[in-house]
Structure formats: structure tokens, C-alpha cells
Amino acid sequence: MxxxxxxxxxxxxxxxxxxxxxxxxxxxxxxxxxxxxxxxxxxxxxxxxxxxxxxxxxxxxxxxxxxxxxxxxxxxxxxxxxxxxxxxxxxxxxxxxxxxxxxxxxxxxxxxxxxxxxxxxxxxxxxxxxxxxxxxxxxxxxxxxxxxxxxxxxxxxxxxxxGAGQSVKLVNNALFAAQIGLIADAVRLAGQMGLDEAGLLAALPHASGASRALSGVAARGSVAAFARAVHAFLAKDVEVVRAVAAELGGDLGAMDRAIGALDGVLDAGEA
Known part of the structure; x- marks a missing residue:
């Protein structure tokens, strides 16, 4: 061709x-x-x-x-x-x-x-x-x-x-961002229990909570490091999917709340 x-x-x-x-x-x-x-x-x-x-x-x-x-x-x-x-x-x-x-x-x-x-x-x-x-x-x-x-x-x-290809990808990236946010909250919970992040990330990829997002976080060594690595492309896509959902009279539901935890990690890193 x-x-x-x-x-x-x-x-x-x-x-x-x-x-x-x-x-x-x-x-x-x-x-x-x-x-x-x-x-x-x-x-x-x-x-x-x-x-x-x-x-x-x-x-x-x-x-x-x-x-x-x-x-x-x-x-x-x-x-x-x-x-x-x-x-x-x-x-x-x-x-x-x-x-x-x-x-x-x-x-x-x-x-x-x-x-x-x-x-x-x-x-x-x-x-x-x-x-x-x-x-x-x-x-x-x-x-x-x-x-x-x-x-x-x-x-x-x-x-x-x-438009269906874009819709699938936007849903995927919203879900991916939400999963990283959930991992951030899991790390926070582990800290309250006296566990450090490194120990938790060494264990979880072998358990039922494993995911591609978790594998990426574990490979980078921390939620913050992985969030910084994916932020450039993921933030723009989350902005688009939020706008598309709003145009349709909807929202991201629980995914948006989880993405908020990811935003908190990035904000803390910039502080």
C-alpha cells in the first residue's frame, strides 16, 4: 500500500x-x-x-x-x-x-x-x-x-x-485511571495498618487484586512514580471522557471518585 x-x-x-x-x-x-x-x-x-x-x-x-x-x-x-x-x-x-x-x-x-x-x-x-x-x-x-x-x-x-473505537478507548482509560486511584487508596490503607508500600506492592501482584495497572505500579516501585509516568497521556484522555459523558447528561460514577484519589497523588507530588 x-x-x-x-x-x-x-x-x-x-x-x-x-x-x-x-x-x-x-x-x-x-x-x-x-x-x-x-x-x-x-x-x-x-x-x-x-x-x-x-x-x-x-x-x-x-x-x-x-x-x-x-x-x-x-x-x-x-x-x-x-x-x-x-x-x-x-x-x-x-x-x-x-x-x-x-x-x-x-x-x-x-x-x-x-x-x-x-x-x-x-x-x-x-x-x-x-x-x-x-x-x-x-x-x-x-x-x-x-x-x-x-x-x-x-x-x-x-x-x-x-466513534465506537474512541468510545471503547475512553472507557478503558477512565477505568485504568480509576484502578490506579484505587491502588493509591489501598497503599494508604496499608500504611494505616503499618505496612510499607514496597512490601504491599511485592505481594499484591500475586493475589486476586492483581491487574495491569497494579503490575505497572509495582514495576515502577510506587503509585506516585507510575502516576507521573502515565500522567501526560492519561490526564488528557480523562478530561475528554468527562466532557463526553457530560455532553450525554451522564458522569463517570464511582470511577470519577477513584480518579480523584489518583489526582490527589499527583497533587501531593507537585507540592
């Missing part, structure tokens, strides 16, 4: 490397001369902007940091209008389902499909080809993108119509 790629950073660059390794022709945006040199070094064709990446592409993958950047690339810069008719835009950035629908509305007159496809995992999962992808959108659009997504994603889960 001919693939355009926007956002070749911490997550995007290993994706580009896997795509090239799978035999795809990749045009990737590099904002600086150093970034373009690095992209050329892994076999991609480096270009200066999204419009150049979209030229002749079967699919354009957008993997920027947040929802505002997706809107800037796809709506402010009108990426869909630059893409060939019959191609598909894949949005890996976690954000609002409404943004995916706005991009699809802009893309439809140009005959461009859109798949919202947030990811779960890190660069090590990309390198191993086992990144989890939650895809929302038309089945035909997803089918067009699958040869590219399969270069680094397994499983690629079709969660439902457009």
Missing part, C-alpha cells in the same frame, strides 16, 4: 518502521531536517507536510498527541480534500468521538473513508506487532486499512460504527 503518515513521534515512528518492514511505501511527515533524516534512515520517504503525505495515498494514518492536533491536521488543514477518492483516513489519536465524526463529514464529499482507531499499548508492543487497536467505522473502510494496520496491530478489533 501507499501510506501517508502524520505524527511520527514516540508511537508513530515505530509504526512507520513496521510499515516499511512489511513492504508498504510510506510518506511520513518530518517537521525538522533532523526528523526527516531519521525517517529516511528507516526507509520512509520524508515529506514536509500532511498534504505531501496524502499525495497518491491509499491510506493516511494520523498519530498526533491530542484531539486539538487531529482537528488542526484534518479540519484546519483539510487533509481529506488532499486525499485520493477511495482512500481512507485512520485516526490513531485518542479523542472525542465527535471529532472522528466531524472528520468523516468533511471527508465524505471527497469519497474518503474514515476509521477512528485509538491504540492500547506502547512502543514495545508496536515493535512486536501486538499493539491493540479499537476500530470504529464502516466495515469497508476498515477493510481497506487492515493491510496497513496489521503491520503493527494484533488484535484489530472492530468495535462498531464511527
Amino acid at each position: 501507499r501510506i501517508g503518515f502524520v505524527g511520527a513521534g514516540r508511537m508513530g515512528r515505530p509504526m512507520v518502521e513496521r510499515l516499511v518492514g512489511a513492504g508498504h511505501e510510506v510518506r511520513a511527515v518530518g517537521r525538522s531536517a533532523a526528523a526527516r533524516t531519521a525517517l529516511e534512515g528507516i526507509g520512509a520517504r520524508a515529506v514536509a507536510g500532511a498534504a505531501d503525505a496524502a499525495e497518491g495515498a491509499d491510506a493516511v494514518i494520523v498519530c498526533v498527541f491530542d484531539d486539538a492536533q487531529v482537528r488542526d491536521v484534518c479540519l484546519g488543514g483539510d487533509l481529506p480534500a488532499r486525499m485520493p477518492r477511495g482512500s481512507v483516513a485512520v485516526l490513531h489519536t485518542t479523542g472525542s468521538p465527535g471529532t472522528a465524526r466531524a472528520v468523516a463529514e468533511r471527508a465524505a464529499p471527497h469519497g474518503v473513508g474514515v476509521v477512528d482507531c485509538p491504540v492500547s499499548g506502547g512502543p514495545h508492543d508496536i515493535a512486536a506487532g501486538r499493539l491493540t487497536l479499537f476500530a470504529g467505522g464502516d466495515a469497508d473502510a476498515l477493510a481497506k486499512a487492515r493491510p496497513a494496520l496489521g503491520a503493527y496491530g494484533d488484535p484489530v478489533i472492530h468495535a462498531g460504527p464511527l
Whole structure:
């Protein structure tokens, strides 16, 4: 496939490397001369902007940091209008389902499909080809993108119509943040009982309270250290899911109260 790629950073660059390794022709945006040199070094064709990446592409993958950047690339810069008719835009950035629908509305007159496809995992999962992808959108659009997504994603889960991928990821990240908050409260309770955090974290991963969040906390050595490590991406996603829930007249319920304990850990670390 001919693939355009926007956002070749911490997550995007290993994706580009896997795509090239799978035999795809990749045009990737590099904002600086150093970034373009690095992209050329892994076999991609480096270009200066999204419009150049979209030229002749079967699919354009957008993997920027947040929802505002997706809107800037796809709506402010009108990426869909630059893409060939019959191609598909894949949005890996976690954000609002409404943004995916706005991009699809802009893309439809140009005959461009859109798949919202947030990811779960890190660069090590990309390198191993086992990144989890939650895809929302038309089945035909997803089918067009699958040869590219399969270069680094397994499983690629079709969660439902457009926006469903984002909804699944937002619920997941709210739950993940709440679990870290619950672990913070568990550590507090243990302290009241005379147990230190290190001893508790050495024991709990082997018990029925184990979870991926707990494994991450234990690996870092403390709730505070893990919270600082995940804060940059998790805080923005929690903000989005709270806003989406409020727009629908709902809230996060008990998860929000647990996330409050996580916020307390971060606030204490900044004090």
C-alpha cells in the first residue's frame, strides 16, 4: 500500500518502521531536517507536510498527541480534500468521538473513508506487532486499512460504527485511571495498618487484586512514580471522557471518585 503518515513521534515512528518492514511505501511527515533524516534512515520517504503525505495515498494514518492536533491536521488543514477518492483516513489519536465524526463529514464529499482507531499499548508492543487497536467505522473502510494496520496491530478489533473505537478507548482509560486511584487508596490503607508500600506492592501482584495497572505500579516501585509516568497521556484522555459523558447528561460514577484519589497523588507530588 501507499501510506501517508502524520505524527511520527514516540508511537508513530515505530509504526512507520513496521510499515516499511512489511513492504508498504510510506510518506511520513518530518517537521525538522533532523526528523526527516531519521525517517529516511528507516526507509520512509520524508515529506514536509500532511498534504505531501496524502499525495497518491491509499491510506493516511494520523498519530498526533491530542484531539486539538487531529482537528488542526484534518479540519484546519483539510487533509481529506488532499486525499485520493477511495482512500481512507485512520485516526490513531485518542479523542472525542465527535471529532472522528466531524472528520468523516468533511471527508465524505471527497469519497474518503474514515476509521477512528485509538491504540492500547506502547512502543514495545508496536515493535512486536501486538499493539491493540479499537476500530470504529464502516466495515469497508476498515477493510481497506487492515493491510496497513496489521503491520503493527494484533488484535484489530472492530468495535462498531464511527466513534465506537474512541468510545471503547475512553472507557478503558477512565477505568485504568480509576484502578490506579484505587491502588493509591489501598497503599494508604496499608500504611494505616503499618505496612510499607514496597512490601504491599511485592505481594499484591500475586493475589486476586492483581491487574495491569497494579503490575505497572509495582514495576515502577510506587503509585506516585507510575502516576507521573502515565500522567501526560492519561490526564488528557480523562478530561475528554468527562466532557463526553457530560455532553450525554451522564458522569463517570464511582470511577470519577477513584480518579480523584489518583489526582490527589499527583497533587501531593507537585507540592
